[in-house]
Amino acid sequence: MDKGGTTGVGLTLNTSGSFFVPSTLDHGGGGLGRHRSMGSDFNHLCSSSGGSEFTDMTRVGVSEMDFFSEERKKAVSKVEHDLDLKLPSSCVKKEDLTIHTGLNLLTANAGKDEPTVDNKLSPTKDHKESKTELAAMESELASVKEENQKLQEMVEQATTNYNALQKHLVALMQQQQQSNRHPPRDHEVADENVKATNLEHGGVLVPRQFLDLGPAAEADEPSHSSTASQGRPPGSTDHRRHGSSNNKEIAPPDYGSSCREEKPDHPNKAPKLTPSGVTEQPQEAIMRKARVSVRARSEEPMITDGCQWRKYGQKIAKANPCPRAYYRCTMASGCPVRKQVQRCADDRSILITTYEGTHNHPLPPAAMAMASTTSAAASMLLSGSMSSPEGLMNPNFLARTMLPYSSSMATISASAPFPTVTLDLTTHTPNAAQLQRPPTQFQVPFPGAAAGFLAPPQPACLPPQIFGQALYDPSKFSSHQSALPPSSLTDTVSAATAAITADPNFTAALAAAISSIIGGNHQAASHNDGTKSSANKTTSDDNDDDKTYNSKDDASNSASPNFPAA
DNA sequence: CGGTTTTGACCCGCGC
DNA sequence: GCGCGGGTCAAAACCG
Numbered sequence: 001m002d003k004g005g006t007t008g009v010g011l012t013l014n015t016s017g018s019f020f021v022p023s024t025l026d027h028g029g030g031g032l033g034r035h036r037s038m039g040s041d042f043n044h045l046c047s048s049s050g051g052s053e054f055t056d057m058t059r060v061g062v063s064e065m066d067f068f069s070e071e072r073k074k075a076v077s078k079v080e081h082d083l084d085l086k087l088p089s090s091c092v093k094k095e096d097l098t099i100h101t102g103l104n105l106l107t108a109n110a111g112k113d114e115p116t117v118d119n120k121l122s123p124t125k126d127h128k129e130s131k132t133e134l135a136a137m138e139s140e141l142a143s144v145k146e147e148n149q150k151l152q153e154m155v156e157q158a159t160t161n162y163n164a165l166q167k168h169l170v171a172l173m174q175q176q177q178q179s180n181r182h183p184p185r186d187h188e189v190a191d192e193n194v195k196a197t198n199l200e201h202g203g204v205l206v207p208r209q210f211l212d213l214g215p216a217a218e219a220d221e222p223s224h225s226s227t228a229s230q231g232r233p234p235g236s237t238d239h240r241r242h243g244s245s246n247n248k249e250i251a252p253p254d255y256g257s258s259c260r261e262e263k264p265d266h267p268n269k270a271p272k273l274t275p276s277g278v279t280e281q282p283q284e285a286i287m288r289k290a291r292v293s294v295r296a297r298s299e300e301p302m303i304t305d306g307c308q309w310r311k312y313g314q315k316i317a318k319a320n321p322c323p324r325a326y327y328r329c330t331m332a333s334g335c336p337v338r339k340q341v342q343r344c345a346d347d348r349s350i351l352i353t354t355y356e357g358t359h360n361h362p363l364p365p366a367a368m369a370m371a372s373t374t375s376a377a378a379s380m381l382l383s384g385s386m387s388s389p390e391g392l393m394n395p396n397f398l399a400r401t402m403l404p405y406s407s408s409m410a411t412i413s414a415s416a417p418f419p420t421v422t423l424d425l426t427t428h429t430p431n432a433a434q435l436q437r438p439p440t441q442f443q444v445p446f447p448g449a450a451a452g453f454l455a456p457p458q459p460a461c462l463p464p465q466i467f468g469q470a471l472y473d474p475s476k477f478s479s480h481q482s483a484l485p486p487s488s489l490t491d492t493v494s495a496a497t498a499a500i501t502a503d504p505n506f507t508a509a510l511a512a513a514i515s516s517i518i519g520g521n522h523q524a525a526s527h528n529d530g531t532k533s534s535a536n537k538t539t540s541d542d543n544d545d546d547k548t549y550n551s552k553d554d555a556s557n558s559a560s561p562n563f564p565a566a
Numbered sequence: 567c568g569g570t571t572t573t574g575a576c577c578c579g580c581g582c
Numbered sequence: 583g584c585g586c587g588g589g590t591c592a593a594a595a596c597c598g
Contacts, residue, residue, distance in 0.1 A: 311571055313590055326589070330569090340589095 290378035293354040293422040294370075295344070302341050303353050306367025307331055309339065320345040332361030337371075350426050356418075377421045 296303055309327035316323045322343040329337040337357040344350035355374040363371050
C-alpha cells in the first residue's frame with residue numbers, strides 16, 4: 001500500500017470537467033473507515049484521505065470548477081489544519097496531496113480521459129446536482145473532521161502515555177545505573193523515584209529488560225533460553241536412562257539439567273554464546289529462575305489462571321505432607337513456564353502456586369493477568385536483585401518496597417534456592433480498597449486503556465476471576481471462601497497489586513506486563529480460534545478450561561494428593 | 567487415538 | 583563418598 005507517499009493523487013479529468021480519483025488511489029486509503037483504524041500511519045493516511053476522500057466524493061461540472069476550486073482549497077486546507085498534518089517532504093510531496101483544481105487542470109488533462117455519464121448532464125442540471133452534492137460533501141466533511149479530531153485526540157493521548165511511560169523507564173534505568181554505582185539509602189531511593197518520575201528525557205532508550213519481557217519479546221526466547229536451558233553440549237548424551245519417547249516433535253528440554261545448568265551461582269559456567277555470537281545475558285537465566293508464589297484460598301486443585309498446564313510430576317516434600325504437583329505450560333510447545341502447586345501444610349485450604357519462567361507465546365486474555373503479574377513481580381524482584389547484590393541478599397530490600405501497606409501481603413524469600421516473591425492473597429486487608437491508590441503510588445499511564453485496547457483502566461493486574469472459578473460458583477464455595485467473599489478478595493487482590501506497584505522497580509516489569517497485555521490483546525482478538533483449535537479440549541473459553549480441569553480434578557479430588565487424608 | 571495423569575525411578579546439588 | 587531432598591523423566595494407565 002502506498003502510504004500517501006510519492007504517488008500523486010493523480011486526479012484525472014474527463015471531458016465534461018468532472019474529475020475522479022482513480023481507483024489506484026483508493027486502494028491506498030480510499031475508504032474512510034480504513035483510515036480511522038490506522039495507527040502509526042494515521043497522519044499519512046489522513047493526509048491522503050483528506051484529499052482523496054474529498055475528491056472521491058467530488059464530481060463537479062466544468063462550469064463550477066472555478067467556484068468549487070476555491071471551496072475545495074478552503075476545505076482541504078481546513079482539513080489539513082484540523083488534522084495538523086505534518087507531511088514529511090521525504091515521503092510526501094505536498095503538491096501530490098493537494099487537490100488540483102481549476103481550469104488549468106482541465107486544460108492540462110482535457111481529452112485524456114474517456115467520457116463518462118456526466119457528459120450527458122446539462123449545465124443546469126449539473127449545477128443543481130453539484131450544489132446538493134456540495135452540501136452533502138460539506139456535511140460529510142464536517143463529520144469526518146469531527147471524527148478525525150477524535151481520532152487524533154486518541155492518538156495524541158496514546159502517544160502521550162507512551163512517551164510518559166518511556167520517559168519513566170529511561171529515568172528508572174538511569175536511576176538504576178546510579179544506584180549500581182552508589183547504592184543509595186532507602187529515602188534516597190524514594191526521593192530519586194519521585195524525581196525520576198518527573199524527569200523529562202528526550203532520549204529514546206529502550207532498556208533491555210523491557211525488551212526482554214512480554215510475549216512479543218519472548219517469542220524468540222526458545223532460541224535463546226533453549227540454547228541455554230535445553231541445549232546440552234553437542235556430544236553429551238542423555239544421561240537419563242531412557243531415550244526420548246514423548247514429545248517427539250519437541251526437542252525435549254532437559255529441565256533438570258537446564259535448571260542446574262542455569263544456576264546463577266555456578267562457578268564454572270562461562271557465559272554461553274548464542275549462534276549469533278552474542279554473549280547471552282545471565283540475567284535471562286536468573287530471570288527464568290525467579291519465582292512468584294501466590295497463596296490463595298481455594299478448594300480447587302489448582303487456581304484458574306487461564307493457561308493450560310500439564311502435570312509432569314508430583315512429589316512429597318519433606319516439610320509438607322501435602323504433595324507438590326509440578327505443572328508445565330502446554331499452550332505452546334517449548335514454553336518454559338512451570339508451576340508448582342501445593343497446599344499449605346498449616347492451612348490446607350490455602351493453595352500455594354509458584355510460577356517460574358515467562359511464556360514464550362501469546363496468552364489468552366484470561367491468562368494475561370496472572371502472567372503479567374507474575375512476570376511483573378519476578379521482574380521487580382530481579383530488578384531489585386540485579387541492581388545490587390543487596391537486593392538479592394537482603395530479603396528486606398524488596399520487602400520494604402513491597403510491603404508498605406500490608407505486612408502479610410507479600411514476602412520475599414532469600415533463603416529459597418531462587419529469589420521468590422510470595423503474594424499472599426489469603427488475608428483480607430480491611431483497608432485494601434483505600435490502599436488501592438495510595439498517594440505515593442506510582443501510576444503508570446496505561447497506553448492500552450488510553451488507546452482503547454483495554455476497556456477499564458484497571459490498575460490491578462489481577463482480576464478476581466483468575467483465582468478460581470469457585471469464586472463465582474457458589475456451589476463450589478467452601479466455608480473458607482465464604483469467609484472471604486469475592487469482593488473482599490478483589491480488594492485483597494487490588495491491595496496486593498497496589499503493594500507491588502508501589503515499587504518503582506515495578507516499572508520495567510509493568511512495562512512488560514503492558515506490552516504483553518497489548519500484544520496479547522492484539523493477539524487475543526484473532527487468537528481465540530487458534531486457542532480453541534490448538535487447545536482442543538480446553539477452551540471454548542476459560543470456563544470450559546476450568547471445567548475440563550475441574551471435572552477431572554473433581555473426579556479425582558477425593559484421591560487427589562493435594563488433599564491427603566488428614 | 568491423542569492428550570493428560572500417575573507414579574516409580576533417576577539425576578543432581580548440597581550438606582555432612 | 584554418601585545420603586537426602588528437590589526436580590524431572592517417561593512408561594503405563596486413564597480419559598474423553
